[in-house]
Amino acid sequence: MFRSHLIVSFFLLLLRQITFPRFGDFEKEIDKWSLPGARTLGDEKIISGLKEALIVGTENTVKRTGNTGGFLKNKGIKILLPEKLQSMGKTLRLAGFGPQIDELVVSMNRAAKKPAPLAKPIFKNAVTNMSFDEVKKIMVYLTWKRQGAKSE
Secondary structure: OHHHHHHHHHHHHHHHHOOOHHHHHHHHHHHHHOOOOOOOOOHHHHHHHHHHHHHHHHHHHHHHHOOOOOOOOOOOOOOOOOHHHHHHHHHHHHHHHHHHHHHHHHHHHHHHHOOHHHHHHHHHHHHHOOOHHHHHHHHHHHHHHHHHHHHO
16 A cells, blocks of 8 residues: 555656647647637536546656656756765765766666556556546646746
8 A cells, every 4th residue: 555655656756857749739628618709518528538648647647757768868857965974975976987987867867757657557547536526626736837947
């Protein structure tokens, strides 16, 4: 149980860092339908579209992070030495242990990619069973993020 919660928490953090083309398409569709005078989408269509976008986004995240270099090559999610070890890492590099420090970072990132495929069925199940209220909360969040991006 703890392991599945850990995986879900981890992927929620990744969702901020990885772009999903389908989310952009979904937001454009919502914008198009929300213009003055446009007919509105029904709740079921909105829910279905958002769920599809979340499932596609999860699949894309699993593909990207579950491959060699999935974490290491992505600056947004690359795992670095923990903050408390960074000063020691610098000292060890000066003492000639740079390759060992680099290998530690590589091994942490390789270890992080291993559970990525395990998240796919967990997220798919969560999205499939999402309630209307949960979908509304996601829509509010996406709207807030989009409006914040426009004002910056």
